[in-house]
Amino acid sequence: MKPPSIKRIALTTVVIAALWGCAPEDLPYSLGDLPAGDAGRGAALFTQSINGSPACSACHSTDGSSSSGPPLDGYGQAAGTRVKGQSAALYSFYSILRPAKHLVRGYSNVMYSQYADKLSQQDVADLIAYMLGL
Numbered sequence: 001m002k003p004p005s006i007k008r009i010a011l012t013t014v015v016i017a018a019l020w021g022c023a024p025e026d027l028p029y030s031l032g033d034l035p036a037g038d039a040g041r042g043a044a045l046f047t048q049s050i051n052g053s054p055a056c057s058a059c060h061s062t063d064g065s066s067s068s069g070p071p072l073d074g075y076g077q078a079a080g081t082r083v084k085g086q087s088a089a090l091y092s093f094y095s096i097l098r099p100a101k102h103l104v105r106g107y108s109n110v111m112y113s114q115y116a117d118k119l120s121q122q123d124v125a126d127l128i129a130y131m132l133g134l
């Protein structure tokens with residue numbers, strides 16, 4: 001039998017690296033990499049579909065009314081208390097990009113999970129700025 005070619009070994013390495021990239025913690029950028037957020041732009045993004053993703057407002061109200069996701073009125077106060085030792089901004093960052101990481105009590109893991117691929121870093125920064133002002 002022929003030994004595996006260099007090409008095959010290289011390909012296998014790439015595939016393993018790609019699968020490894022799916023690990024929940026692993027994001028291509030961190031909170032500190034984000035540009036300054038614009039809350040006004042975030043408010044507009046909140047109600048829009050971006051690159052085919054569902055709008056945040058499809059699942060989240062900002063007036064306290066119930067939906068499939070938790071209402072986000074008062075979120076600016078709540079965000080910093082959700083996970084011990086995690087700032088409001090960091091909690092928000094993970095809530096958007098890795099929604100399965102921490103589930104809000106009483107809700108199930110149904111939040112759309114592909115925002116990391118659909119939103120730009122500016123979009124994420126703007127959405128966080130908007131939500132922290134709610």
Ligand code: HEC
Pocket residue numbers: 046054055056057058059060068069070075078079082092095096099100102103104107108109110111112115127131
């Ligand atoms: C398909 C429905 C759905 C969509 C679309 C959705 N979410 Fe969610 N979201 C949820 C659900 C359900 C939860 C609660 C479970 C969890 O924590 O993942 C949640 C949780 C959250 C939380 C945590 C709230 C808290 O009180 O701690 C934030 C923040 C959030 N979503 C922001 C967003 C933003 C921003 C968008 C748009 C970019 C968005 N969500 C789109 C369903 C959705």
